[in-house]
Amino acid sequence: MRVLLTGNPNVGKSAIFSKLTGIDVTTSNYPGTTVEFFSGTMNWKGKTIEIVDVPGIYQLNPEAAAEKVAAQMIATGDVLLNVVDATNLERNLNLTLQLMKIGKPIVMALNMWDETKHKGIQIDVDKLSAILGIKVIPTSGRSGEGISCLADAVLNAKQAPETNWMDKDRWKTIGFIVDKVQNLSGRKHTTIEYIQDLFVNPVLGPVLSCGVLYAAFTGIMRLGKLIEKTVLSAFEKYYSHVILTISKFLGGSGFLHEILIGETGAGGVDFEAAMGVLTTGVYVSFGIVLPYVFLFYLVFGFLEDLGFLPRVAVIFDRLLKKAGLHGFSIIPMFLACGCNVPGILAVRNLETRRERFITAVLTGITIPCMAQTALVMRMVGENDGIFVLLVICTLLTVWCILGLFLKSTVKGITPSLLMEVPPYRLPGINAQLxxxxxxxxxxxxxxxxxxxxxxxxxxxxxxxxxxxLMGKLAEPLITGVFGLPQDAVLALIIGIIRKDTAVAMLAPLNLNSTQTFVAVIILILYFPCTATFTVLLRELGAVDTIKAVLLMLVTTISAGGLLNLALSTVYTPRGLLITEILIIILVIEILEPVKRAATEKKQ
Amino acid sequence: MKGTGCISLASCKEGQTGKVIAVLGDKHVRERLEVLGIRKGTVLMKKVQQMGQGPIIAAVGNLEIAVGFDLARNVIIRVEV
Known part of the structure; x- marks a missing residue:
């Protein structure tokens, strides 16, 4: 038997799925967490049942790619388990009524049942069940309430009764049902609701959101550095003995030694510069990448479950409009700050091809992942603090110019922002872990x-x-255009595979601060790492990926060349910073009103 | 006079409550709004609007819906006085 979990986005389907199957899937507090489907099995009363977690849809006439998948999948199920948000009965019933028309056995899970109490909502479950003619089970995906009843009901699910209402009267029917079964009583504004409202306040919202993001990132950096230091000293204390033993065993030199250990100095092992799989490879993985990625996901997971992201989408809507997008695109971009792979995957939630393409390109080019960010900040910060600001402003400038270019060249439409803004929910510790x-x-x-x-x-x-040989071939570009030493080609090649490792490889090259700055900007911009490239290819298709790669190359060469030219001739870092800030302000605040005024004049 | 108090969601004031009397635009636009509960007859409250033609957050029943400015211009409501 194949059971499909269907329902509106953000009603807790994935939580129910986890509870039924014991399989862990990602849940969070914004619509569209599940873009791919998950399937698992449940053993209940001697029977094995296949459960599929279908991406959320609002109706059976889908627009976004994720919704299309869902609609196709529904046809393959034996039983539909319709998960409904009890706190939003009316809107959820819209899908329920459409599902009932399909004519498959249906069971309804009235989820978030625990939330109805403090929201002052009373639902007469028996009456609802009687009116619809299907089994209705109140559940809570968070606490597990009602899950065993639900499993029983699924096992004995019966064909949904024939419905006799007309499609055009659907909302009338829904209104009739809701009137009969639901009773609302007054309730007070809770503290958490005051806080969530502050985050969308036109004045305080942007300040608070940026403050939280700034605090999150600096917190991650500080704590990450601490972990990094601890790991490095542990490595030097214990792991270096292991390495030296292996090195001795391999005879201290030779092909295998070069690959596994790399160079060992007289004083011990330099884990950052040795460049062996067991030395630098293991150190970069555990000492650098792991702490930052772990911390990012820890913080991000909390913000995501809290309901912070949809409000950020509202706040950033105006900025994203400059790039031909709307606010929702901030979610993939934010996800990409941890790792670009989930970021690009989340692009699927966007409705049109234009939005998907622009978001994927901007994300792939201008957003470094967390491990990369940490390394870059440390490396450029060592020389002069102003370069940290310069990196951020350069990426923002590239984002703005590229966004403006994409907006005016990529054909298609971008619909207006329209999304549910879920209430803040304090995340449970277990779910977080x-x-x-x-x-x-x-x-x-x-x-x-x-x-x-x-x-x-x-x-x-x-x-x-x-x-x-490659260094020689690339020399005109590397040295001539970017002003970097020939050795930097090594890092640029490894950057295709892993960006963070590449940044770590710049360290032993003894670059001056301008060179370091240009090199890290090139590394961030020029090509996604292999993993990101793979998902890019899958999500955009071959043609669009080629376009994206071409854009990346053009962006990198012009940005790298211009920055090198600017800094080696007239500009001081401070001057460059001010110029970039002016460009950003020009793009965000001035260009559009001027353009609008011009067209209005014409008319 | 007939028609007084009819105004779009984009141009009414924050805190105003009204009943949707029409949703303009093509079928696609109307459907997008409808599945989130914004349709003819819905009572909603404009909670807040972001600066510079930014999106609007409207309270519809227990839900809060963020509506882009251009889209909000399609939602015509009769403001309760």
Whole structure:
């Protein structure tokens, strides 16, 4: 038997799925968390039932890619388990009535039942069940209330009764049902509601949102540095003995030694510069990437479950409009700050091809992942604090100019923002722990092989002399245009595989502060890492991916070249910073009103 | 006079409550709004609007819906006096 979990977005389908199957899936507090479907099995009373978690839809006439998948999947199920948000009965019934017309057995889970009490909502479950003619079970995905009743009901699900209402009268029917079964009583504004309203206040909202984001990022950086130091000293204390033993065993030199250990100095192992799979590879994975990614997901997971992101989408709507997008695109972009892969995956929630393309391109080019950010900030910050600001402003400038370009060149439409803004919900600790565990496992599976494999690969290139050849070939670009030493080509190649490893490889090159700055900007912009490239290809298709890659190359060469030119001739870093800020203000605040005024004049 | 108090969601004041009397635009636009509960007859309250033709947050029943400015111009409401 195949049971499909269907319902509106953000009603807790994934939480119910987890409770039924024991399989961990990501849940969060915004619509569209599940973009791919998950399937699992449940053993109940001697029977094995397949459960599929379908992406949320509002109706059976879908627009977004994720909704299309859902509608197609519904046709394949034996039983439909319709998950309904009890606090929004009216809107949810719209889908229920449409599902009933399909003629498959249906069971309704009246989810978020625990929330109805403090919201002053009373629903007569028996009456609702009688009117609809299907089993209705009050549940709470969070606490697990009602789950065993639900499993029983699914096992004995019966065909939905024939409905005799007309499609055009659907809302009338819904109104009639809601009137009969639901009773609302007055309630007070809670503290958490005051806080959530402050975050969309036109004046305080942007300040608070930016404040929270700033605090989150600096917190991650500070704490990350602390963990990094601890890991490094542990590595030097314990792990270096292991390395030296292996090094001795391998005879201190040779092909295998080069690849696994790299260079060992007289004083011990320099984990950042040795460049072996077991030295630098393991250190970058555990000492640098892991702490920052872990901390990012810890903070991000909390904000995501709280309901912070949809409000950020509202706040940033106006900015994103400059790039031909609307506020919702901030969610993929924000996700990408941890790792670009989930960011690009979340692009699927956007409605039109134009939005998906622009968001994916802007994300892939201008948003560094957390590990990369941490390394970049540390490296440029070492020389002069102003370069940290300069990196941020440069990326923002590139974002603005590229966004403006994409807005005017990519054909298609971008609809206006329209989304549900869910209430703040305090995240449960268990759900948080589960989520971080899942994300970290995912990270180890996806990222570690790339770090280790990337370093092995680059060592092979180095030993065989291919790297020298590539360096020579790329010299006009690397030295001529970007003003970097020929050795930097090594880092740029590894950047295709893993960006953070590449940034770490810049450290031993002894670049001056301008070179470091240009090099990290190029590394951030020029090409997504292999993992991101793979999802980009899958989500956009071959043609659009080629377009995206071309855009990346053009952006990188012009940005890198211009920055090098600017800093090596007339500009001081401070002057460049001011110029960039002026460009950003021009794009965001001035260009559009002027354009609008011009067209109005014409008319 | 007939028609007084009819105003779009984009141009009414924050805190005003009204009943939707028409949703303009093509079928696609109307459907998008409808599935989130904004349709003819819905009572909603404009909670807040972001600056510079930014999106509007409207309270519809227990829900809060963010509506882009351009879209909000399609939602015509009769403001309760």
């Amino acid at each position: 589960k989520k971080i565990r899942m994300r970290m496992t995912c990270f180890f599976k996806d990222a570690m092989p790339y770090v280790l494999g990337g370093i092995a690969f680059i060592n092979v290139l180095r030993i065989t002399g291919i790297i020298k």
